[in-house]
Amino acid sequence: MLPVESVETLSEVSLVSARRLPRFRPWYGAQVRLQLQPSLSSADYAYSHRLRVRFAETDAMGIVHHSRYLPYLEEARVEYLRHLGHPYTELRAEGVDYAVLEAFVQYRQPLRFDDVVHVHLRLGAATRATFQMAYLLTVDDDVRATAVTVHGCVTADGRPTRMPAWLLALSD
Amino acid sequence: MLPVESVETLSEVSLVSARRLPRFRPWYGAQVRLQLQPSLSSADYAYSHRLRVRFAETDAMGIVHHSRYLPYLEEARVEYLRHLGHPYTELRAEGVDYAVLEAFVQYRQPLRFDDVVHVHLRLGAATRATFQMAYLLTVDDDVRATAVTVHGCVTADGRPTRMPAWLLALSD
Amino acid sequence: MLPVESVETLSEVSLVSARRLPRFRPWYGAQVRLQLQPSLSSADYAYSHRLRVRFAETDAMGIVHHSRYLPYLEEARVEYLRHLGHPYTELRAEGVDYAVLEAFVQYRQPLRFDDVVHVHLRLGAATRATFQMAYLLTVDDDVRATAVTVHGCVTADGRPTRMPAWLLALSD
Amino acid sequence: MLPVESVETLSEVSLVSARRLPRFRPWYGAQVRLQLQPSLSSADYAYSHRLRVRFAETDAMGIVHHSRYLPYLEEARVEYLRHLGHPYTELRAEGVDYAVLEAFVQYRQPLRFDDVVHVHLRLGAATRATFQMAYLLTVDDDVRATAVTVHGCVTADGRPTRMPAWLLALSD
Numbered sequence: 001m002l003p004v005e006s007v008e009t010l011s012e013v014s015l016v017s018a019r020r021l022p023r024f025r026p027w028y029g030a031q032v033r034l035q036l037q038p039s040l041s042s043a044d045y046a047y048s049h050r051l052r053v054r055f056a057e058t059d060a061m062g063i064v065h066h067s068r069y070l071p072y073l074e075e076a077r078v079e080y081l082r083h084l085g086h087p088y089t090e091l092r093a094e095g096v097d098y099a100v101l102e103a104f105v106q107y108r109q110p111l112r113f114d115d116v117v118h119v120h121l122r123l124g125a126a127t128r129a130t131f132q133m134a135y136l137l138t139v140d141d142d143v144r145a146t147a148v149t150v151h152g153c154v155t156a157d158g159r160p161t162r163m164p165a166w167l168l169a170l171s172d
Numbered sequence: 173m174l175p176v177e178s179v180e181t182l183s184e185v186s187l188v189s190a191r192r193l194p195r196f197r198p199w200y201g202a203q204v205r206l207q208l209q210p211s212l213s214s215a216d217y218a219y220s221h222r223l224r225v226r227f228a229e230t231d232a233m234g235i236v237h238h239s240r241y242l243p244y245l246e247e248a249r250v251e252y253l254r255h256l257g258h259p260y261t262e263l264r265a266e267g268v269d270y271a272v273l274e275a276f277v278q279y280r281q282p283l284r285f286d287d288v289v290h291v292h293l294r295l296g297a298a299t300r301a302t303f304q305m306a307y308l309l310t311v312d313d314d315v316r317a318t319a320v321t322v323h324g325c326v327t328a329d330g331r332p333t334r335m336p337a338w339l340l341a342l343s344d
Numbered sequence: 345m346l347p348v349e350s351v352e353t354l355s356e357v358s359l360v361s362a363r364r365l366p367r368f369r370p371w372y373g374a375q376v377r378l379q380l381q382p383s384l385s386s387a388d389y390a391y392s393h394r395l396r397v398r399f400a401e402t403d404a405m406g407i408v409h410h411s412r413y414l415p416y417l418e419e420a421r422v423e424y425l426r427h428l429g430h431p432y433t434e435l436r437a438e439g440v441d442y443a444v445l446e447a448f449v450q451y452r453q454p455l456r457f458d459d460v461v462h463v464h465l466r467l468g469a470a471t472r473a474t475f476q477m478a479y480l481l482t483v484d485d486d487v488r489a490t491a492v493t494v495h496g497c498v499t500a501d502g503r504p505t506r507m508p509a510w511l512l513a514l515s516d
Numbered sequence: 517m518l519p520v521e522s523v524e525t526l527s528e529v530s531l532v533s534a535r536r537l538p539r540f541r542p543w544y545g546a547q548v549r550l551q552l553q554p555s556l557s558s559a560d561y562a563y564s565h566r567l568r569v570r571f572a573e574t575d576a577m578g579i580v581h582h583s584r585y586l587p588y589l590e591e592a593r594v595e596y597l598r599h600l601g602h603p604y605t606e607l608r609a610e611g612v613d614y615a616v617l618e619a620f621v622q623y624r625q626p627l628r629f630d631d632v633v634h635v636h637l638r639l640g641a642a643t644r645a646t647f648q649m650a651y652l653l654t655v656d657d658d659v660r661a662t663a664v665t666v667h668g669c670v671t672a673d674g675r676p677t678r679m680p681a682w683l684l685a686l687s688d
């Protein structure tokens with residue numbers, strides 16, 4: 001059972017034509033669509049990263065501000081890449097970045113100051129230039145949020161580039 | 173033409189049973205789904221808010237970090253409510269909050285330091301306890317991002333409550 | 345050898361009169377002055393907390409944005425209180441907050457994405473209602489920043505209150 | 517009456533020797549000291565920038581998080597430079613950055629969501645490679661905070677460089 005059920009991503013055609021456009025143009029007008037269904041079971045995820053909520057991440061509602069989940073997902077991705085033997089700093093040193101093309105978060109129950117959050121994640125569908133990741137956030141095995149991000153491999157000057165083979169091999 | 177084409181939200185049933193659950197429980201397990209298609213034409217939006225990118229919002233890729241778009245959307249919502257004569261501070265003083273249930277952002281072209289961004293927004297579909305907003309972010313009439321957020325009206329202790337009539341009246 | 349050499353803080357007089365003023369008024373006009381000299385030797389600090397720089401914390405100069413150091417200091421304080429057996433969540437549950445009255449940071453060398461930072465800290469001078477903390481930030485034993493924060497114990501509605509005895513006992 | 521009463525900054529000697537050290541080394545060990553006394557009267561400031569507090573900038577104490585003041589100061593500096601006819605984007609395009617060497621904030625009364633804040637600022641003392649700025653933050657003419665920042669002019673690869681003549685001419 002896939003956490004991400006069905007995905008339409010950048011077509012080959014749009015990627016080819018995109019290469020003639022200026023920096024980051026490729027995604028302009030792209031028909032990226034997600035049908036998101038990240039699993040609610042942590043057993044369906046390949047990796048888990050633990051972090052603790054900072055006070056600075058809360059807001060006047062007394063809960064973690066919704067914008068603060070995205071750096072949590074990013075931190076988990078970075079740790080996952082390190083775990084896979086491909087630290088993000090090395091990728092960046094080689095001139096490859098994983099630009100975020102889309103992000104979707106479903107906030108199911110709030111996170112609070114000092115909560116210990118487990119960010120479970122797995123690589124979902126991939127094309128030659130994009131990949132998706134699904135996330136489950138839990139506190140004490142209690143579901144707090146799910147999320148999906150879509151990434152494009154880009155060079156230092158923002159042009160789309162092929163995904164590393166090792167990353168493609170890990171995808172669904 | 174609707175910016176948000178089709179939406180399934182919290183069912184009445186889940187809302188009723190949710191009332192017996194502790195704080196913020198209502199959304200746990202809720203089957204909220206978006207089919208997102210915010211219009212790329214600013215003419216399709218009801219309101220526009222202008223802001224300027226801060227240096228603190230950029231990241232080491234030289235562009236605005238993807239998490240920083242969500243506060244932009246929030247700032248635009250707050251200004252829209254003020255424009256409608258219902259400042260968010262008054263709503264909060266009355267014990268009503270608009271919790272964010274879902275957020276989706278499509279990053280089409282990057283934003284950079286000092287860019288003047290227009291956040292166009294409109295109210296999309298609404299139910300008795302939730303509403304959606306669609307967004308278009310432009311710089312010099314150039315599309316940079318689109319987004320959708322789903323909100324639930326909650327009381328100060330996190331229980332879902334009916335939407336104000338004036339808000340319901342504005343929805344599609 | 346003290347990391348904080350000499351400190352003038354809120355006088356008793358201003359604190360007494362402050363109690364009659366509305367929420368948070370106490371600090372208005374207060375003559376708080378620091379002469380800051382946090383030690384550059386990690387051996388002079390009571391506690392050390394380790395954290396890793398997130399990509400989201402960098403800016404377009406390719407380094408950690410200067411505003412991002414303050415949450416690092418806060419995270420280290422929270423861990424120090426936990427280490428002392430007085431978790432901040434408990435203090436907050438008892439209605440006590442440690443409001444930040446002043447913060448000073450000296451940026452000596454930049455922090456970068458993925459750096460593992462050690463935040464060394466110690467309690468400095470304390471009065472009956474305020475205390476100071478000194479910090480040293482290192483990466484691989486290399487000094488990156490020093491900092492001092494001044495805190496006031498306040499009740500949930502913002503009035504100054506006496507420091508817990510255990511905290512006073514720890515101060516210089 | 518000067519907002520910044522007395523300042524000792526990087527000595528010529530340390531700057532000269534610093535040039536032989538690697539990126540950002542110059543400040544390592546530098547004896548920068550502030551004696552801070554920003555004026556509490558807005559009439560003593562050269563420029564004022566208006567901004568509104570975002571909900572995302574509040575924390576679970578219901579007030580603006582203390583780390584969020586630094587981006588406010590930065591935003592005001594950027595607008596001041598634009599007002600002077602020297603937009604920061606142009607300076608950056610010419611390869612000059614104003615690295616933050618020190619920051620000091622005195623939090624006198626809290627800021628809250630939706631507050632309209634006036635950030636008053638003025639250039640303080642300057643040397644050939646550093647300058648200081650003093651700030652007063654007010655809401656409805658009520659003092660909320662004062663601050664001082666110390667900046668160093670650096671090239672794109674982090675070496676100290678001379679301040680532009682127009683900036684030096686503006687200093688005390």
